[in-house]
Amino acid sequence: MAERVWLDVPFREKDEAKAAGARWDPGVKRWYAPRPGMTALERWAAQPDVPALLPGEDRGFGSGLFVDLVPKSCWFTNVRYCISERDWERVRRMLLGRAGHRCEVCQREEDREVRRWLEAHERWSFDWSARVQKLVRLICLCTDCHQATHYGLAQVRGQDAAAFEHLRAVTGWSEQDTQAHIEGAFEVWAQRSQVDWHLDLSMLTGAGIALAKPPAAATRTGIAIEELRAGRSQP
Known part of the structure; x- marks a missing residue:
């Protein structure tokens, strides 16, 4: 059997890579060239793996499920918008692998039948005096936990009732406590949205x-509106 050669293929380019001869390994969840020397696939040649613990990362920071709203001034500054698609694929693969391909909050696996996926979410610290928004951790969340985390986006999409119930079910909070938590999260969001944060x-x-x-802070709200109108995901 010929030696397979692993590839870094961004999701948006998967059909193109497949047409060029790439194959998908469902167990490893990664594309590969079935034999060396396939020049049509050279553009996706694998880069070194991203370390399982990123420099300075605190994997205990921001554990559990809670509403974690992105300040308006920080829209489109998430990791996916700040690195290349190929590097994003490398980071995503590392993140899912170290999480054992399970949500790090509810421990559920991906389930295509119910359209539950595993997604990356950033945990940030905010230094008010220095006005620095620092990436502290990456966490693997399922679609439902991620939707509850981005509760504001769930509201825009008309999915806030489902997000509310999932948040309540996972945390074990009462309906009153869940509502109080959400209101508090929006208060923090409003305060943070008044600042143009420096990204670390x-x-x-x-x-x-x-x-x-990333896009300039002054343009991010307009870009988000256009993204939502087009049916794409806001960060």
Whole structure:
């Protein structure tokens, strides 16, 4: 059997890679070239793996399920928008692998039949005096936990009732406590949205991942509106 060669294929390019001869390993959840020397696949040649613990990462930071709203001034500054698609694939693969391909909150696996996926979410610290928004942790969440975390986006999509019930079920909170938590999260969001935060992604650059410049703060609200109108996901 010919030796397979692993590839880094962004999701958006999977059909193109498949047409060029790439194959998918469902167990490893990764694309590969079935034999060496396939020049049509060279553009997706694998880069070194991202370390399982990123430099300076605190994997105990922001554990559990809670509403974690992205300040309006920080929209489109998440990791997916700040690194290349190929590097995002490398980071995502590392994250899912170290989580054992389970949600790190509810411990459920991906289930295509009910459209439950595993997704990456960033945990940030906010230094008010320095106005620095620092990436502290990456966490693997299922679609339901991620939707509850981004409760504001769930409201925009008309999915807030489902997000509310999932948040309550996972945390064990009463309906009253869940509502109080959500209201408190929106108060924090309103305060943080008044600040143009400086982004600290040293956790990624320390792992050798190059950054792309995110959209200017003044343009992010307009971009988010257009993304939602087009039916795409807001960060």
